[in-house]
Amino acid sequence: xxxxxxxxxxxxxxxxxxxxxxxxxxxxxxxxxxxxxxxxxxxxxxxxxxxxxxxxxxxxxxxxxxxxxxxxxxxxxxxxxxxxxxxxxxxxxxxxxxxx
Ligand code: HEC
Numbered sequence: 001x002x003x004x005x006x007x008x009x010x011x012x013x014x015x016x017x018x019x020x021x022x023x024x025x026x027x028x029x030x031x032x033x034x035x036x037x038x039x040x041x042x043x044x045x046x047x048x049x050x051x052x053x054x055x056x057x058x059x060x061x062x063x064x065x066x067x068x069x070x071x072x073x074x075x076x077x078x079x080x081x082x083x084x085x086x087x088x089x090x091x092x093x094x095x096x097x098x099x100x
Pocket of ligand 1: 024047060068074
């Protein structure tokens with residue numbers, strides 16, 4: 001029983017993380033990267049759907065820190081992630097990694 005409760009908790013926590021990631025993605029990212037993450041944003045970015053969440057998180061942290069600039073558009077992304085805290089960044093990275 002205890003195990004069941006714990007796994008139900010873990011499952012619902014994961015679902016909640018995905019829901020928050022989806023809300024962030026749809027309101028702040030989908031306009032450029034596409035609803036499914038398969039659009040080259042502003043004709044410049046790589047396709048983000050399906051990249052690993054660790055790789056995505058690293059890139060987002062780089063944009064936030066202002067140290068990543070792949071195609072000369074890093075400043076655009078810096079603005080997009082400026083207001084996201086560590087938790088929100090990791091939630092949105094997880095969400096994008098699961099886009100198909
Ligand atoms: C105004 C359009 C725009 C919006 C909105 C936007 N992006 Fe981007 N994104 C870009 C551009 C342009 C690049 C390429 C930046 C560069 O030159 O490094 C990029 C790059 C990226 C990359 C790196 C892709 C790669 O593999 O090199 C990731 C990850 C990413 N964006 C995620 C996000 C997330 C998450 C959000 C929402 C919080 C978001 N973007 C919102 C335009 C946008």
